[in-house]
Amino acid sequence: MQAKLVVQGLTHHYPDEYTGEDVHALDNVSLEVEDGIFAAVVGPSGCGKTTLLNILAGLLPYREGHVKVDGVDVHGPGPDRGVVFQEHAILPWRSVARNIGHGLEIQGVPADERQRKVAEFVELVGLGGFEDRYPHELSGGMKQRVSLARTLCSNPIVMLMDEPFAAVDAQTRITLQEELNRIAIATRKTILFITHNVDEAAFLGDKCFIFTRRPGKLKATVKINIPRDRRIWKDLINDSEFTNHRDEILTLVREEVSTLGDD
Amino acid sequence: MATTSPSLAPSRVVPSRRWRRFTKEGGAEILLLIVGLLLVWSIISSIIPNPSRYLPAPLVVFFSSGELIWKGLFPNYVGQTLYRLILGSILGLGVGIPFGVLLGLNRTVSDMFYPIMNFFQSISGIAILPIIVVWWGNSEKTVFTVILYTALFPIAFNVLSGVRSVPRIYVNAMRTLGASNYCIVRDVILPGALPYIATGARLGIGFAWRAVIAGEMLTGRRGLGWWIFTAQDTDHTDQVILGMLMIGCIWILLDRYALRPIEADTIQRWGLVQR
Amino acid sequence: MSTIQELSIAVQRRFGRQRLRRIILGAIPFVTLAFLWYLNTANEWLPPVYIPPFASVWEAIFLLEEECMGFMDALTMGSGCMFTNHVFSSLGRVGLSLLIGLPLGIAFGVVAGMNRRIANALEPLGIFANSISGIAWLPLAIVWFGIGTATTIFILLNTIFWLVFFNTLLGVRSVPRVYENSVRTLGGSRWNVITQVYFPGALPSIVTGIRMSMGFGWRALIAAEMIGGDSGLGFMIFVSASEYKVEEVFLGVLVIALIWMFTDRTMLVPLEKWTIQRWGLVWRPS
Ligand SMILES: Nc1ncnc2c1ncn2[C@@H]1O[C@H](COP(=O)(O)OP(=O)(O)OP(=O)(O)O)[C@@H](O)[C@H]1O
Numbered sequence: 135m136q137a138k139l140v141v142q143g144l145t146h147h148y149p150d151e152y153t154g155e156d157v158h159a160l161d162n163v164s165l166e167v168e169d170g171i172f173a174a175v176v177g178p179s180g181c182g183k184t185t186l187l188n189i190l191a192g193l194l195p196y197r198e199g200h201v202k203v204d205g206v207d208v209h210g211p212g213p214d215r216g217v218v219f220q221e222h223a224i225l226p227w228r229s230v231a232r233n234i235g236h237g238l239e240i241q242g243v244p245a246d247e248r249q250r251k252v253a254e255f256v257e258l259v260g261l262g263g264f265e266d267r268y269p270h271e272l273s274g275g276m277k278q279r280v281s282l283a284r285t286l287c288s289n290p291i292v293m294l295m296d297e298p299f300a301a302v303d304a305q306t307r308i309t310l311q312e313e314l315n316r317i318a319i320a321t322r323k324t325i326l327f328i329t330h331n332v333d334e335a336a337f338l339g340d341k342c343f344i345f346t347r348r349p350g351k352l353k354a355t356v357k358i359n360i361p362r363d364r365r366i367w368k369d370l371i372n373d374s375e376f377t378n379h380r381d382e383i384l385t386l387v388r389e390e391v392s393t394l395g396d397d
Numbered sequence: 398m399a400t401t402s403p404s405l406a407p408s409r410v411v412p413s414r415r416w417r418r419f420t421k422e423g424g425a426e427i428l429l430l431i432v433g434l435l436l437v438w439s440i441i442s443s444i445i446p447n448p449s450r451y452l453p454a455p456l457v458v459f460f461s462s463g464e465l466i467w468k469g470l471f472p473n474y475v476g477q478t479l480y481r482l483i484l485g486s487i488l489g490l491g492v493g494i495p496f497g498v499l500l501g502l503n504r505t506v507s508d509m510f511y512p513i514m515n516f517f518q519s520i521s522g523i524a525i526l527p528i529i530v531v532w533w534g535n536s537e538k539t540v541f542t543v544i545l546y547t548a549l550f551p552i553a554f555n556v557l558s559g560v561r562s563v564p565r566i567y568v569n570a571m572r573t574l575g576a577s578n579y580c581i582v583r584d585v586i587l588p589g590a591l592p593y594i595a596t597g598a599r600l601g602i603g604f605a606w607r608a609v610i611a612g613e614m615l616t617g618r619r620g621l622g623w624w625i626f627t628a629q630d631t632d633h634t635d636q637v638i639l640g641m642l643m644i645g646c647i648w649i650l651l652d653r654y655a656l657r658p659i660e661a662d663t664i665q666r667w668g669l670v671q672r
Numbered sequence: 673m674s675t676i677q678e679l680s681i682a683v684q685r686r687f688g689r690q691r692l693r694r695i696i697l698g699a700i701p702f703v704t705l706a707f708l709w710y711l712n713t714a715n716e717w718l719p720p721v722y723i724p725p726f727a728s729v730w731e732a733i734f735l736l737e738e739e740c741m742g743f744m745d746a747l748t749m750g751s752g753c754m755f756t757n758h759v760f761s762s763l764g765r766v767g768l769s770l771l772i773g774l775p776l777g778i779a780f781g782v783v784a785g786m787n788r789r790i791a792n793a794l795e796p797l798g799i800f801a802n803s804i805s806g807i808a809w810l811p812l813a814i815v816w817f818g819i820g821t822a823t824t825i826f827i828l829l830n831t832i833f834w835l836v837f838f839n840t841l842l843g844v845r846s847v848p849r850v851y852e853n854s855v856r857t858l859g860g861s862r863w864n865v866i867t868q869v870y871f872p873g874a875l876p877s878i879v880t881g882i883r884m885s886m887g888f889g890w891r892a893l894i895a896a897e898m899i900g901g902d903s904g905l906g907f908m909i910f911v912s913a914s915e916y917k918v919e920e921v922f923l924g925v926l927v928i929a930l931i932w933m934f935t936d937r938t939m940l941v942p943l944e945k946w947t948i949q950r951w952g953l954v955w956r957p958s
């Protein structure tokens with residue numbers, strides 16, 4: 135069976151309007167994510183992770199290489215790829231429920247069906263009772279849950295997540311990671327998850343792509359075969375399989391960060 | 398979105414840093430717009446009948462006042478208008494700031510006077526002009542009263558809010574040090590309210606500018622407003638347009654290079670209150 | 673005694689203690705002023721040519737409306753109803769200009785705000801237009817449209833359009849790009865982005881623009897009616913002043929202030945508060 139997400143020979147340059155020299159952000163990246171796989175992408179800051187995600191989301195036009203989702207070339211954004219952004223990207227002028235149902239609203243799903251769906255996902259991300267609140271009344275963690283639910287609710291083929299938990303505190307992050315794992319089990323979505331937290335990558339990923347520093351190239355792929363239902367921090371923290379994978383990824387990333395100085 | 402349009406892709410010819418800065422900050426667009434507007438203006442004025450009455454061409458406007466400048470009348474008008482604005486603003490500040498401070502010091506007093514100030518502010522200076530004309534005729538005193546009235550309320554209002562926004566702890570801290578009321582006003586209240594005072598001043602002077610122009614038109618005192626009004630009366634549309642452009646330019650220069658920097662400076666340097 | 677106490681408690685409950693206190697305090701200067709006015713009428717410190725008695729200001733309404741055939745006549749702006757005609761003519765101009773100016777200003781502002789290059793070009797134009805808007809256009813408007821309604825509407829539209837346009841533009845530009853991206857990745861079209869991201873995101877700023885444009889517009893209208901109008905409250909006070917009918921001038925000025933205060937307090941301020949509080953948006957007009 136063909137992979138859900140295929141990237142082939144993707145290269146990207148940003149033109150710089152001030153200096154006239156362009157920034158080489160991605161260099162010949164090829165990767166595949168199969169159906170139902172949770173893929174984590176790690177790499178040093180500024181290596182082009184967000185660039186990759188923006189290209190996959192269709193927000194950034196690309197010239198060199200191929201990007202296919204479910205066998206179809208990516209041109210522009212579409213509801214087949216749901217994105218959870220690095221910043222809080224839920225609309226402040228919509229209540230929680232209206233934010234979550236926004237994708238369905240755009241697709242023209244009738245109101246009663248929309249309400250049912252929204253209720254289902256509100257429960258899934260544990261926001262029961264907050265449906266009518268506005269984003270400014272929520273905590274950072276709750277905002278990211280809304281963001282997650284909004285993406286899930288329009289039922290995309292693949293989910294793209296850009297460091298969604300970077301801005302929340304450590305406690306909340308652990309909870310959210312476990313919850314995301316639970317959601318991954320429940321929905322069996324294909325997910326591409328960007329992070330620079332190695333623990334997070336090893337905890338969540340079935341597969342972990344490690345990028346070099348800029349210009350970002352795929353440096354290595356690490357497969358992690360821990361069954362999803364075993365992924366609970368309390369158990370995993372001392373699990374040798376987990377720690378081995380984590381240390382392997384850590385070493386690979388460290389090499390990149392430590393050479394950063396020669397840039 | 399992170400895309401840049403292809404037209405901005407790096408070219409072989411690397412232009413100078415200054416030029417790139419200029420284009421990046423929208424200089425090219427502004428230039429294009431100005432050239433475009435001038436072009437449209439000239440085209441319209443060349444196809445309409447009787448352009449010298451309805452819309453003289455840009456060049457005609459540009460050269461319309463050679464004679465006026467030559468005779469020294471034109472600088473005279475600008476000077477008169479600016480003089481009124483400046484003196485009126487100083488009067489407005491001189492009355493408005495103490496007034497605002499006095500009202501702001503005491504909560505009861507400020508609650509008491511807030512509504513009536515609101516009421517008088519909503520009668521614009523121009524609307525009371527006829528009353529004042531009845532009192533004092535078309536005199537210089539009338540124009541100054543209108544300017545003062547117009548500038549006073551925004552200034553007093555802002556000063557009042559500024560004084561009230563100074564945190565009580567500062568005042569209390571001074572009290573525990575045994576400071577007198579005068580000391581507290583001088584060392585805490587005034588510096589604390591300064592950003593608001595600056596904002597109020599800019600606002601008030603902006604209102605006053607409009608009042609000067611309108612006041613000159615209505616009372617017939619010489620100045621830019623009077624000039625464009627008489628030019629219209631005597632069918633010198635070119636001078637009307639030139640006067641309008643001058644009015645716009647003078648205000649922008651004043652705002653950009655005097656009022657805004659002062660405001661930004663005070664807010665940064667003196668701001669007890671983060672806004 | 674108990675009825676008075678009960679009444680006072682009921683009133684306090686109805687308005688709230690703090691608000692009641694403020695209402696009463698705020699009324700004191702008005703009452704004092706009214707009393708001084710009354711004393712002046714009685715003692716004639718300043719002659720009635722300068723400060724007319726309140727009664728004659730009140731009577732001025734009826735004198736002006738003398739030939740009015742009643743309520744319907746006033747509404748249909750019959751030629752006898754001089755006072756109401758001026759009021760309606762000013763209000764009608766404001767209404768008409770808002771009807772045209774608001775949608776235009778908002779539409780142009782949104783389009784300009786979404787495109788960096790258009791915004792770059794139009795922002796300085798907006799600054800420039802705002803600084804000559806209002807009264808400085810008057811002589812040119814008189815050349816183009818002559819004395820009358822067209823000129824006053826032109827002045828009013830000019831004030832309203834540029835302020836609304838400029839504030840909308842600033843508002844749209846302050847909306848974070850990630851909101852647009854998120855709606856587009858949900859499959860939203862360009863129209864979705866405009867109506868669901870940029871318009872609501874700019875709304876607080878738009879409302880501020882509306883409020884500002886009403887404030888400036890109302891002033892500009894009064895001035896325009898004085899110089900280039902043939903009806904309206906501004907025209908009325910100007911003509912009355914030249915005929916030394918001070919009571920009519922006072923009447924006009926009071927009505928001008930009351931209309932503006934009423935609109936501002938009951939419509940514009942609540943609207944502004946509502947959009948900002950409801951969504952917890954912080955916005956900052958520059
Ligand atoms: N719009 C842009 N114009 C020019 N250069 C850009 C632009 N966006 C990103 N870059 C550059 O491209 C490189 C990759 O950026 P990107 O945002 O993809 O990094 P990242 O891996 O997501 O970093 P982080 O982990 O800090 O989020 C960076 O060096 C950045 O400076």
Ligand SMILES: [Mg+2]
Nearest residue numbers: 183184185220
């Ligand atoms: Mg990033």
